[in-house]
Amino acid sequence: MKKILLFAVALSWACSSPIPAPTTTVAAEPAAPQTTDTLSTAQDSATQANTDASSGATSRPNQTVFNGILVIPPQNRATITLTMGGSIRSTSLLPGAYVKQGTVLASLENPDFIALQQSYLDSHAQNDYLHAEFIRQQTLSREEAASQKSFQQSKAAYLSMRSRMDAAASQLALLGIDTTRLLKNGIVPYLEIKAPISGYATNVKMNIGRHFNVGEPLCEIVDKNHMMLCLTAYEKDLSHLKIGDPVEFRVNGMDTQTFRGTISMIGQQVNNENRSIDVYVRLAQQNPHFLPGMYATARIIRK
Secondary structure (H helix, E strand, O other): OHHHHHHHHHHHHHHHOOOOOOOOOOOOOOOOOOOHHHHHHHHHHHHHHOEOOOOOOEOOOOOOEEEEEEEOOHHHEEEEOOOOOEEEEEEOOOOOOEEOOOOEEEEEEOHHHHHHHHHHHHHHHHHHHHHHHHHHHHHHHHOOOOOHHHHHHHHHHHHHHHHHHHHHHHHHHHOOOOHHHHHHHOOOOOEEEEOOOOEEEEOOOOOOOOEEOOOOOOEEEEOHHHOEEEEEEEHHHHHHOOOOOEEEEEEOOOOOOOEEEEEEEEOOOOOOOOOEEEEEEEEOOOOOOOOOOOEEEEEEOOO
16 A cells, blocks of 8 residues: 555656757758859959949059149240340230231330441441452562551451450341341331240230340240140159050040040159159140140040
8 A cells, every 4th residue: 555655646747847848950042153243243243342432433553643834845835035135116916816927916116126226337337448449458568569567457457356346246147137138228117026936925015115134035926837745744753654555535624525645755863842744745736725834634545
């Protein structure tokens, strides 16, 4: 009886204890294989990352942009100065006007200009007389009909007068005066200032009555038919630049027009202040809207 009672108590305790739930293991799903479509999507994402959001243009690594300005070569720019001072008597030149080579820009008045012409005409007249006297004395000296002293005096006077005439002629040539016309037509009262080249007038400082000293600029004439682009490069860029490289550039104020050129010269001296070098680009085509000093941005076209 006691054994039956113990068995019943044990059975009751076993039924009241919780039964632990069986442990199950969930297998991980295998990774999906990377297909061609997946790779294409990844490449498209990488390409979009290198795309300019504003313009949609694909960025290019190591693409250097150069700044520069349009310039005129020295042989196509003329500064009008005077080798003889004076006052402006008349002028009709306006800034921006186109003038041809030889056009009269203004007339100058100066009493010294008249005196110089007179000096040439006097020395030319005396030179003819002294030359004839020199030839006569030379002939007499050979025939021993005149003293050697008279011959030497005649020779010295002739050579001295000839040098004075040549000096006056050279001064007149610097002023643009043709001595042949001077001998034919006589003294010209006013000095005409003529354009040495064809081009557009800039920096015009002349007005009637204004006095200019020797070497003071009156105006400039610029020929825009041979403009160039001067770029600013730096020491780090020199290894990537060479003469003949094609260049593409844009000019401020000309919308999105693109122009081309070729590097023709590379400066041989570094600027000590900003360590820059001037690089000159010869333009493939001139544009009538180009003006000296216009700002431009450029890049080298890599093949």
